[in-house]
Amino acid sequence: xxxxxxxxxxxxxxxxxxxxxxxxxxxxxxxxxxxxxxxxxxxxxxxxxxxxxxxxxxxxxxxxxxxxxxxxxxxxxxxxxxxxxxxxxxxxxxxxxxxxxxxxxxxxxxxxxxxxxxxxxxxxxxxxxxxxxxxxxxxxxxxxxxxxxxxxxxxxxxxxxxxxxxxxxxxxxxxxxxxxxxxxxxxxxxxxxxxxxxxxxxxxxx
Numbered sequence: 662x663x664x665x666x667x668x669x670x671x672x673x674x675x676x677x678x679x680x681x682x683x684x685x686x687x688x689x690x691x692x693x694x695x696x697x698x699x700x701x702x703x704x705x706x707x708x709x710x711x712x713x714x715x716x717x718x719x720x721x722x723x724x725x726x727x728x729x730x731x732x733x734x735x736x737x738x739x740x741x742x743x744x745x746x747x748x749x750x751x752x753x754x755x756x757x758x759x760x761x762x763x764x765x766x767x768x769x770x771x772x773x774x775x776x777x778x779x780x781x782x783x784x785x786x787x788x789x790x791x792x793x794x795x796x797x798x799x800x801x802x803x804x805x806x807x808x809x810x811x812x813x814x815x816x817x818x819x820x821x822x823x824x825x826x827x828x829x830x831x832x833x834x835x836x837x838x839x840x841x842x843x844x845x846x847x848x849x850x851x852x853x854x855x856x857x858x859x860x861x862x863x864x865x866x867x
Contacts, residue, residue: 666709667707667708667709668707668708668709668710668717668760668781668782669705669706669707669779669781669782670705670706670707670708670717670720670721670724670731670779670781671704671705671731671732671779671780671781672684672699672704672705672706672724672729672730672731672732673704673729673730673731673732674728674729674730675699675701675704675729677701678701680701680729681701682699683727683729684699684706684724684727684729685697685698685699685706687723687724687726687727688706688708688720688723688724690723691719691720691723692716692719693710693711693713693715693716693719694708694709694710694711694716694720695709695710695711696708696709697709705781706720706724708720714758714760717760717761717763717779717782718762718763718764721733721763721779731779732779732780733763733777733778733779733780734777734778734779734780735775735776735777736776736785737773737774737775737776738773738774738776738785738788738799738800738801739772739773739800740752740767740772740773740774740792740797740798740799740800741772741797741798741799741800742796742797742798743767743769743772743797745769746769748769748797749767749768749769750767751795751797752767752774752792752795752797753765753766753767753774755791755792755794755795755797756774756776756791756792759778759783759787759788759791760782760783761778761779761781761782761783761787762776762777762778762783762788763777763778763779764776764777765777774799776788785799785801786801789801828859828860829860832856832857832859832860833856833860835856836853836856836860839852839853839856840853
């Protein structure tokens, strides 16, 4: 978000000059806002910031703390290409640092993100592009075909995880037996290495 570009915040509940003055004074207290004005007729606040990504969420919070509303969109999207909890944290960080996003919470367990954003600043296409730039993806297509494709993808992923889990168990059982009871047998260390390597490199990689 560039500081020299105005950002529009849609307002609700600001119905009089008095309300607009209260919001205007509230924005005075938000650090990082270089200039601002409340347009009563257009039901919006227009701000210029110093470019800090945190300024916009702080401005929204300041307006809401005064008792007025900011019109945002809250939606849940499937997140694709995540393979670990670290991926979820990384994708959440990317979305949180996307201009126009107020907050984002990625759930790795069900591979979704709950995101709140200002529609005058960003949109699902831009959120998708932000994640794609770091190797993840966002499914914003809500058609039945897209839902079916997502369901097929989830089924395939579940089957893959199930197979990897079964394979890891098959190799881990003799590994544990050798490690606990048969350490004195010839080549025990080599056998454990041969059993443990595919568990770590193949079956342990989701």
